[in-house]
Amino acid sequence: MVYRFDAIRAFGYLSRLKVAQTALTVVALPPSLYWYFQGLMTFNSLCLAGGIAGFALAMLCWMSHFFRRLVGILYVNESGTMLRVAHLTFWGRRQETYCPVADVIPMTESQDRPQELFVRIQQYSGKQTFYLTLRYGRILDRERFTQVFGMLDKFK
Incomplete structure (x- = not known):
């Protein structure tokens, strides 16, 4: 183990909570539509329910895109040739991605400054970018x- 971000567990729980919250707001749309056609709900309330569901979907997409790229743990094998990156899936579970160390762009060659909140882990092949x-x-x-x-x- 080379690097660890302890808050990744909390982000995993937050990701799962966001999926559940989005599902709940989207499931509430058909009854809202039914109530509107029955005259039990105003058009403004229907628009509000639709707006909340749309916003929840947009936030789910943005948050899951970010959480899937956030690094929780970095491992390097004994020979120093393979980097194992532990990050989250869309569902907030742990996933591991392997990439050769030779394909990793050193942070000294990237545009990111170590003082920034997030620093990119990039590959020369351009396959995937992670943030730590x-x-x-x-x-x-x-x-x-x-x-x-x-x-x-150079990271101080």
Whole structure:
């Protein structure tokens, strides 16, 4: 283990809660439509219910896109050739993605500054981009972290 972001569990719970909240608001739309046609609900209330459901869907898309790219744990194998990235799925569960260390762009070559809240982990192949936070995450093995991402002196 090279890096750990302890709050990833809370983000996983938040992601699952957001899926449930979105499902609840979308399931409430058909009864609202029925009540509107029965004259039990005004058009403004129907529009409000639709707006809330639409906003919940948009926020679910944005949040899940962000949470799927947020790094919880980074591992490097013993030989230092493979990086294992633990992150979240759409459903808030843990998923691991493997990428060769040789394909990882060192942070010293990226445009990101270490003082920023999130720093990108990019690949030369451009397959996937992840985000980690050096401010709130913990680097557990500085030597291996340096082997993958570059000199730590430049991250101060």
